[in-house]
């Protein structure tokens with residue numbers, strides 16, 4: 001497991017980019033997803049919107065970023081943002097978010113003064129900037145949905161006048177959207193109702209929502225029609241050939257001082273499990289270690305996999321593991337021992353494993369409760385058919401590294 005290093009190391013920067021939303025040096029795979037997106041761009045009446053979903057670090061944000069130029073090339077306009085929880089505070093905060101996003105494209109469009117309020121239009125042209133859009137929202141009578149529809153319809157008319165196909169509303173981290181029954185605020189339902197209504201009227205505004213696997217079940221829970229309204233693309237780990245490209249292509253460059261041996265490439269692919277974030281993380285470390293070792297010893301070096309794994313454990317997994325209580329860790333430890341830990345599992349399977357492995361097993365109801373708590377902590381999620389999965393990729397491998405044979409509470 002060695003690499004070759006040449007002496008141009010200073011000129012060539014480490015190309016790998018582990019980090020939320022950082023565009024990789026080479027975006028591997030995802031051709032099917034791009035084709036699907038292009039197909040949706042062909043719609044004149046929007047029958048399908050898009051949900052792009054998958055585990056943490058699987059590449060949702062960077063893929064969404066690559067959709068933007070494709071949309072623009074197809075004569076669509078693009079607005080969007082990251083949806084933090086604060087957007088979901090109320091219907092008004094959601095509406096303001098949409099107005100703010102639309103103001104970016106609206107600033108170059110104009111309407112006749114008075115058009116928004118229904119008064120006879122004078123000769124003055126008004127820009128569709130934030131003040132105008134929120135002004136339309138505030139002055140339209142009715143409920144939040146009526147007000148928002150009025151804003152969107154006015155923007156739609158201007159978009160059509162500009163000869164554009166429509167507008168993509170791209171929202172990342174959309175699992176943060178939620179209705180708040182206790183406060184009588186339903187921003188998520190508002191978004192779905194308004195888009196369903198304007199799309200039925202033929203307005204070509206399409207939603208592209210990106211988020212964790214909890215996103216789509218949340219949409220359907222808010223409005224059952226969401227099931228038919230969205231096409232769901234689930235991003236998974238990369239195929240072996242694509243993982244390989246993600247490792248090799250960024251350094252397959254004349255000026256690059258580092259070459260990975262075939263064995264090193266295989267090792268990165270297997271240790272990363274094909275998960276894009278882990279590929280970037282491991283490759284970045286391997287690259288730096290090779291350069292440093294070359295400088296200090298002048299000799300090629302083996303891939304320092306143990307050290308890299310420890311760093312990954314500390315940087316990525318440890319904080320998440322710390323969110324679990326001792327008893328929750330025991331349950332997770334049993335899950336990690338399930339053959340299906342990287343896929344889906346049922347409560348019954350988890351309970352049976354606790355009976356097999358723990359001194360004190362879990363009852364069905366206790367396991368259920370605990371899985372729900374782990375769901376809130378972002379470590380587990382439940383799909384629409386009641387099966388569970390680990391929400392953090394390769395978490396099972398991390399757990400087994402911490403405690404492969406001894407149940408966690410006994411370690412202390």
Ligand SMILES: Nc1ncnc2c1ncn2[C@@H]1O[C@H](COP(=O)(O)OP(=O)(O)OP(=O)(O)O)[C@@H](O)[C@H]1O
Nearest residue numbers: 018019021024028056057058059060061062276277
């Ligand atoms: N197709 C790909 N090929 C190579 N690297 C990729 C690919 N997709 C993503 N990456 C890398 O993986 C990392 C995670 O990507 P990104 O932030 O888009 O994931 P995410 O699914 O949005 O994660 P989160 O759920 O945390 O928001 C980044 O470092 C990115 O450069």
Ligand SMILES: [Mg+2]
Nearest residue numbers: 020021060061
């Ligand atoms: Mg992301």
